Amino acid sequence: MFTVAIIGRPNVGKSTLFNRLAGKKLALVDDRPGVTRDRREGEAKLGDLVFKIVDTAGLEEGDTASLQGRMRAQTEAAIDGADAIFFVFDSRAGLSPTDRFFANLVRRADKPLILIANKAEGRAGAAGALEGFDLGLGEPVPLSAEHGDGFAELYAALREALPEATELPAGLAEDRPRARPGEDEDGTELDVTKPLRIAIIGRPNAGKSTLLNKILGQERLLTGPEPGLTRDTIGIDFAWGNRQIKMFDTAGLRKRARVEQGLEKLAGADALRAAKFAEVVVLLLDATIPFEKQDLTLADLAEREGRALVIGVNKWDLIEAKSAKLVELREEAARLLPQVKGAPVMPVSGATGQGIEQLMEAIFRVHATWNKRISTGRLNRWLEAVIEQTPPPAVAGRRIKIRYMTQLRARPPYFVIFGNQLEALPASYERFLVNGLRQAFDLPGVPIRISKKTSDNPYAGKRSRQR
Known part of the structure; x- marks a missing residue:
């Protein structure tokens, strides 16, 4: 299966295009720019073509250490891993200096590229699409991701850009499975051939993305000191030993009364949906301020949804009297969470990698218990x-x-x-x-x-x- 990365400056409709190709609303969409920060993957279908699609953060200029610079590094990683690129611009707004600057970046990538003039519905959009010729990236494909127009032309352009990868034998595409990322396999017994679905949830700044990066051994997710960096729920497939895993990084969840912006509500709903579809929920606490009221609310959510629970205590490298602290935390968990009595309390450090092996073992153990049958x-x-x-x-x-x-x-x-x-x-x-x-x-x-x-x-x- 080949991979296509969608790139472009903020607010040109990349996530809308991603959702349209994925066949469901996987990525958050909002009118304000900069909603997407991490790169998000999904399975796309375009005609008889089935491929991996990657949504990326909007390209912005900025210092390497800044948030914009770190977001751009995620996009550049997506470009490196892609077989082809969809470069999207807003045909209604026309080209901007940012479009021209990053056109040079993708040109240097030396990857098959399709220029997409999004929001091309109507007379104004059609006229603006012609500006795309000025980028020197070939003929733009006029398209409306929101209304579903222009996808036949996009299909033809993709077949031309990747002739070998898209040359499918007759009938092969129809025989492929129709499953989509995010579907639940509830009701089946333990099956190690299927990816184990794990959702990491917790309050903002508990270190969820940092921990997942350490588990993966790469800077796959955007991290930093700014709270609330993660917005989309990002599902990542990988192998741990002989087990296939699909682990979801989620937005930090605050008390409902503190959630003010509509975008934060969308991100929170996305995170809760990931927890509901997971098999194991890892509730990640901050070791310096564990078992806040919101932590208990999230543990109760996992129990109500019938998910197996592992309590990860992150930032363990900041704790001095580790043995005494761990005893105290396990006693607190037993007292505060009787509905999931015995849930593993696992100290970890996303910064150093301490405790990750033990955390994964606890996840497998509690998953086996969740599937247990008694005669x-x-x-x-x-x-x-x-x-x-x-x-x-x-x-x-x-x-x-x-x-x-x-x-x-x-x-x-x-x-x-x-x-x-x-x-x-x-x-x-x-x-x-x-x-x-x-x-x-x-x-x-x-x-x-x-x-x-x-x-x-x-x-x-x-x-x-x-x-």
């Missing part, structure tokens, strides 16, 4: 002993009878208990059963679900016969 025989031997020692209480004089239990499904472990008068079973006794299951069958760090099914009364609705 009905084992469950009911345990249940019998529990009920004999601590029977359900009588409620309003009614005797509650639990007959048996079975596991309905995994991901997360979901159990059903059968019996009589179960609608009156107190929530405290349900929690007692959940804690017992967690301890007896080694289910730390995953949500446990229990539902109740009352046995039918064979005499219900029947009138007694008088002789």
Whole structure:
């Protein structure tokens, strides 16, 4: 599969084009410039062509160490890894000095290039598209990413730019899988052939992007001291040992009352969506200020969504009394997060790489627990002993009878208990059963679900016969 990078100055419609080719709204789109900061990858479909598409930050001039310079470095990395380039300009606004400056940059890259005159709908856009000839990058392709116009011409231009890569045997494109990035595979058992989906969530400036860069061993994501750098949720595929991973870096999540800008709301919603579709959620805390109220809210979100949870404590290199601090944090986690009791608390440092091996091992371990199945025989031997020692209480004089239990499904472990008068079973006794299951069958760090099914009364609705 070949790769195409979309580049251009801010606000020319690169993310809109990316979403159109990907077939869904993966990248955030807003009227203000500079929304995209990291490079984002997706699977694109154009006619019978299927390829990898990379959305990039808007090209801006700036010092190498500045935010603009670091964003430009991400774009340059995307150019280096691409087989072809879509250089986009705004046909309504016309060419700017920035367009001309960066046209020289992509010309030096010596990659097949297609010049796209976006926003070319209407008379004004069509006229502005002709300005693209001044860049010396070939004939511009007039296109409207928002309205879907001009994609037949883009298809022809791409086939011409990459004749060998786009020369597909008849019928091959139709046989390719239609799956798109972001689709959930929930409801299946553990399958190591599928990428393990991991979402890293946390408050702003917890060091999520820095940690993921260290895991990858490259500066794949934009980092810096500025809080809120990450906006889009970026999914990255890689291998760890013999396991395929898809790990999502997300925007920092603040308290809802503090979120003011519409763009931050979009970024937050994108991050929450990644957590909902993940299999394992890594809640990343700042070791210097752990377990803030927002951290607990995010842990509760992961539990409600039924995701396996690992608590990563980042910036561990800044902690002095490490052993005592780790004991304290694990005690706090057990006290503050009883709904995911036993969730691994793993100290890490995105700056030095300390603890990353152990973090990944904890992720694999909790994922296996999330997929765990327990036989009905084992469950009911345990249940019998529990009920004999601590029977359900009588409620309003009614005797509650639990007959048996079975596991309905995994991901997360979901159990059903059968019996009589179960609608009156107190929530405290349900929690007692959940804690017992967690301890007896080694289910730390995953949500446990229990539902109740009352046995039918064979005499219900029947009138007694008088002789």
